Structures are given as structure tokens and as C-alpha cells.
Amino acid sequence: MKAYFMRHGQTNYNVLKLCNDDPTRPVYLTEKGISQAEEAAQRLRGVKFDRIIVSELPRARQTADIVNRHHGVPVNVHPGLNDFRTGLDGEAVSKLYETIARDPMNTRIAGGETLTEHKQRILRFIDWLRQQEDRVVMVVAHEETLRVVTAHFRRLSDEAMLALKFDNTEILEFLL
Secondary structure: OOEEEEEEEHHHHHOOOOOOOOOOOOOOOOOHHHHHHHHHHHHHHOHHHHHHHHOOHHHHHHHHHHHOOOOOEEEEHHHHOOOOOOOOOOOOOOOOHHHHHOOOOOOOOOOOOOOHHHHHHHHHHHHHHOOOOOOEEEEOOOHHHHHHHHHHHOOOOOHHHHHOOOOOEEEEEEEE
């Protein structure tokens, strides 16, 4: 299977530098995010997807729906792809990084999950994806998800994984 992993387009929370892991919070693509998704759709126009899989967060579905205008394939929601549950939904991303600085992989904040737990959840998703019969899929998710996926396929350490950065609508390709 060939899997394309893409980060969602820019959101209002990206601009404000706020955490968001609550699917019920009204976080959506900005005009720039919509434009980014449209540009990604053009880049992917010739790819024959069997389906698109997204997290429960609206920004992932909104990005996928724009890409899917050229494909018309099923879009499935998978909660295993949800963004890292920080415990700081609606608060500054800088507060997250300050709080987890001493032990980024194992610090839990206010009932959220640790980055180690997030990593394990994403690895379970990859195992699930490998069992699917699709030949080509698009996965629209989040930066933390792309970090885990990239580290997994490139066999990177946790330290190297944490240093990875991905732009909105950046697309990665992996063979499963």
C-alpha cells in the first residue's frame, strides 16, 4: 500500500498559536488554509486514491473534502488519528512546550496524554492501516501525527522525532 500523509491546512488556532485537540471546538481553516488545501489538491490531482482517512478534528475533514473534489472517494474518520491530547486545549502552544520541556515524552498535563501514549496510538493506527485492502490512501492529520509516522518509517529516535517540523498541507509518501 502507498500512503500519503498530509497535515491539514492553516487554522485560526495556528495563527493564534493555540493548542486544539477537542473535536467539538470551532477550529477551522483560514482563507490561507483553504488556499493551501486547494494547492495540495492540485498537486495530488493525478493520484488514484482508494479512500481518504481523517481524524475527528474538523480541520482535517475540511482539508480532505477540498482534496477529495478531484477524487470523489470515501472519506472515513478514524479517532486514532486525532491530534495529541495536550490537556491544554485552547491555551498557548508555548505553555505546552514550557510544561513538557523537562521530559517531553512522558509529561502528562491535566488529564491529557503523554507524547509516548500519542506515539503508541499512532503506531496502532499504522498497524491497522497495514491490514486494509486499499492500494493507495490519503491520510489527513496533524503535525504531531506526521512526526510519529516519519520517525517510524525513517527509524528516528524520539529526540529526532521531536525536532521534526511540518508545514500546513505538507505531504509525505510512505510504502506500507
